[in-house]
Amino acid sequence: MSTLTRVPRGEARARLIDAARSLIRQRGFAATSVDDLCAAAGVTKGAFFHHFASKEALGVALVEDWTVMTGAMFAAHPYNTLPDPLDRVFGYIDLRRELLGQPLLDFSCVAGTTVQETYESSPPIREAAERSIRSGFAHVQPHLEAALAAHPVPGVTAESLAQQFQIATQGGIILAKALNDAAPARAAFDHLERYLRLLFGRA
Amino acid sequence: MSTLTRVPRGEARARLIDAARSLIRQRGFAATSVDDLCAAAGVTKGAFFHHFASKEALGVALVEDWTVMTGAMFAAHPYNTLPDPLDRVFGYIDLRRELLGQPLLDFSCVAGTTVQETYESSPPIREAAERSIRSGFAHVQPHLEAALAAHPVPGVTAESLAQQFQIATQGGIILAKALNDAAPARAAFDHLERYLRLLFGRA
DNA sequence: GATTACATACCAACTGGTCGGTATTTTTAT
DNA sequence: ATAAAAATACCGACCAGTTGGTATGTAATC
Numbered sequence: 416m417s418t419l420t421r422v423p424r425g426e427a428r429a430r431l432i433d434a435a436r437s438l439i440r441q442r443g444f445a446a447t448s449v450d451d452l453c454a455a456a457g458v459t460k461g462a463f464f465h466h467f468a469s470k471e472a473l474g475v476a477l478v479e480d481w482t483v484m485t486g487a488m489f490a491a492h493p494y495n496t497l498p499d500p501l502d503r504v505f506g507y508i509d510l511r512r513e514l515l516g517q518p519l520l521d522f523s524c525v526a527g528t529t530v531q532e533t534y535e536s537s538p539p540i541r542e543a544a545e546r547s548i549r550s551g552f553a554h555v556q557p558h559l560e561a562a563l564a565a566h567p568v569p570g571v572t573a574e575s576l577a578q579q580f581q582i583a584t585q586g587g588i589i590l591a592k593a594l595n596d597a598a599p600a601r602a603a604f605d606h607l608e609r610y611l612r613l614l615f616g617r618a
Numbered sequence: 619m620s621t622l623t624r625v626p627r628g629e630a631r632a633r634l635i636d637a638a639r640s641l642i643r644q645r646g647f648a649a650t651s652v653d654d655l656c657a658a659a660g661v662t663k664g665a666f667f668h669h670f671a672s673k674e675a676l677g678v679a680l681v682e683d684w685t686v687m688t689g690a691m692f693a694a695h696p697y698n699t700l701p702d703p704l705d706r707v708f709g710y711i712d713l714r715r716e717l718l719g720q721p722l723l724d725f726s727c728v729a730g731t732t733v734q735e736t737y738e739s740s741p742p743i744r745e746a747a748e749r750s751i752r753s754g755f756a757h758v759q760p761h762l763e764a765a766l767a768a769h770p771v772p773g774v775t776a777e778s779l780a781q782q783f784q785i786a787t788q789g790g791i792i793l794a795k796a797l798n799d800a801a802p803a804r805a806a807f808d809h810l811e812r813y814l815r816l817l818f819g820r821a
Numbered sequence: 822g823a824t825t826a827c828a829t830a831c832c833a834a835c836t837g838g839t840c841g842g843t844a845t846t847t848t849t850a851t
Numbered sequence: 852a853t854a855a856a857a858a859t860a861c862c863g864a865c866c867a868g869t870t871g872g873t874a875t876g877t878a879a880t881c
Contacts, residue, residue, distance in 0.1 A: 443735035445648035532646035534795035578802045586789025592737035599781040613816040
């Protein structure tokens with residue numbers, strides 16, 4: 416992490432956010448110091464506090480960047496183009512299971528990690544995480560709405576079902592961290608798929 | 619949090635763990651300092667490092683205490699005495715939904731909170747959290763096993779279903795923290811119940 | 822000639838942890 | 852039964868390193 420080669424002018428902010436995404440995913444927000452971030456990004460503290468008013472502001476920026484990143488990634492995926500809405504939902508589930516094949520650091524969620532620590536101590540970060548999680552609903556909710564329009568299920572709303580995808584995602588990450596194994600997280604989406612097939616009569 | 623009245627001899631350790639449970643649930647492990655803990659417990663640093671070799675050791679002790687506490691709480695609950703195994707499962711779900719009516723600080727999970735931050739940085743805490751989560755499986759898994767013995771469901775194991783309860787619990791807590799609302803967490807158990815009713819043909 | 826984008830040196834407050842001491846309880850020897 | 856000894860439970864001052872943040876200076880860009 417030495418700064419032998421100077422970081423090109425204009426890249427400091429992006430590199431700090433990249434470093435934050437990586438370090439905070441590993442250690443959490445509080446355990447990651449500003450010095451750590453600067454060293455990992457290859458910039459100095461001057462650069463840090465030029466771009467971010469505080470460590471908290473970096474946290475907000477990180478979560479907002481995460482929302483944009485993940486939003487773009489899901490929006491660009493082919494599952495969105497399937498003709499049948501329920502197939503789009505199952506396509507999303509497939510994608511999530513694929514992601515769970517990667518290393519933990521690559522599928523863990525920045526919003527979930529940060530909000531766990533900061534939901535009480537930092538309202539701005541909590542609010543950014545709320546926006547991020549809500550934007551996650553949007554990756555399936557429209558497809559669920561279309562599927563429910565074609566095949567209504569009494570007592571079940573698209574919003575509530577969309578939330579279950581985030582519950583499975585976030586809960587799966589915690590189980591994966593605790594058990595050091597992503598299998599239970601993958602199983603969560605197996606169960607979710609089976610549940611949906613039962614609800615929609617799609618054996 | 620002043621120490622005007624001296625803490626009776628012999629209570630320091632228990633009070634430190636109580637303080638840790640409360641503070642770490644609010645702020646997380648890294649953001650809670652040893653000084654904070656001592657102040658909240660009404661003891662000095664001498665007491666802290668007499669009972670715990672390090673802050674990490676306190677973390678391990680806290681999670682282990684949590685495992686015992688929650689284990690005793692669930693074991694003592696009447697849902698365990700219902701004659702039908704599936705009714706015991708639904709009784710457990712009812713209990714979980716009840717807990718979600720309390721303030722967030724009372725239903726958030728110590729193991730989930732700490733492992734989120736420390737799964738990479740502290741193997742001992744991660745292992746304690748793993749034991750805690752696994753002990754959580756045991757609160758439903760025997761009932762699920764009995765239910766599956768009476769009514770087998772192809773492709774579904776009691777272990778995998780039991781894990782889903784922890785996924786719903788942990789994921790629900792994160793959603794509750796992010797959205798500042800426990801409703802999605804409660805909905806997770808509604809969906810889980812509906813899923814089980816469909817699996818076991820219990821409308 | 823501003824403004825932006827950094828670098829460097831610096832700071833007070835706090836961090837986890839140590840250490841010598843003391844009051845209280847428990848164990849042991851008589 | 853009791854005094855001495857040993858162990859336990861705690862206190863509180865202290866320490867070196869780290870924390871988030873600031874103040875000042877400088878090179879590049881607009």
